[in-house]
Amino acid sequence: xxxxxxxxxxxxxxxxxxxxxxxxxxxxxxxxxxxxxxxxxxxxxxxxxxxxxxxxxxxxxxxxxxxxxxxxxxxxxxxxxxxxxxxxxxxxxxxxxxxxxxxxxxxxxx
Amino acid sequence: xxxxxxxxxxxxxxxxxxxxxxxxxxxxxxxxxxxxxxxxxxxxxxxxxxxxxxxxxxxxxxxxxxxxxxxxxxxxxxxxxxxxxxxxxxxxxxxxxxxxxxxxxxxxxx
Numbered sequence: 001x002x003x004x005x006x007x008x009x010x011x012x013x014x015x016x017x018x019x020x021x022x023x024x025x026x027x028x029x030x031x032x033x034x035x036x037x038x039x040x041x042x043x044x045x046x047x048x049x050x051x052x053x054x055x056x057x058x059x060x061x062x063x064x065x066x067x068x069x070x071x072x073x074x075x076x077x078x079x080x081x082x083x084x085x086x087x088x089x090x091x092x093x094x095x096x097x098x099x100x101x102x103x104x105x106x107x108x109x110x
Numbered sequence: 111x112x113x114x115x116x117x118x119x120x121x122x123x124x125x126x127x128x129x130x131x132x133x134x135x136x137x138x139x140x141x142x143x144x145x146x147x148x149x150x151x152x153x154x155x156x157x158x159x160x161x162x163x164x165x166x167x168x169x170x171x172x173x174x175x176x177x178x179x180x181x182x183x184x185x186x187x188x189x190x191x192x193x194x195x196x197x198x199x200x201x202x203x204x205x206x207x208x209x210x211x212x213x214x215x216x217x218x219x220x
Contacts, residue, residue: 002127031207033207033208036209040119040212041212042116042210042211042212043154043200043210043213044210045207045208045209048207060198090153090154092154092214094204094208094209096144097147097159097161097204098144098159099144099154099156099202099204100156101146101153101154102153102157103152103153104151104152104153104170
């Protein structure tokens, strides 16, 4: 299995609080992605990174920010969590011809 | 830009029957094509991929997919399904980033 670790695996938070999810890789892959998975929507890209300090928005980036200060870590921050951000979040890494996924983080905003 | 359409959101099939999960894509550039499988409460795992060469690709557990450039399709097939094939299946394309379909839930009925 590719070395991807997401933390935390589960989190319950209150509306309006900031939340940070962490993705850590040991593969030294250049590309890292954050997706959210919701019923009927499949996987939707939130943000991605193509190198240290190089990030770009995906299709559902509103309300989210990311940072990548080291090759191995990609952080996803919800500045002020809302109930619509209740979802399962997946981190992925790739080197163009294959993507490897973490186990996911189940986030519930109450 | 690329996009992926999975034509069936749910596919029920009896054990040992054949199955086809449909995937169409659109792209203005050459792409790589993938099928991923997600078992309950897990991340996505690569099932098979088409990068170049033979248009028919196979997985180790009996699935196969055929790249059809003229029809822009990459349908997934298995001649005889098992209970253990029950899962969510995602088609994906990679051009400059990964794009995923909305997923097909395959349920194998005993």
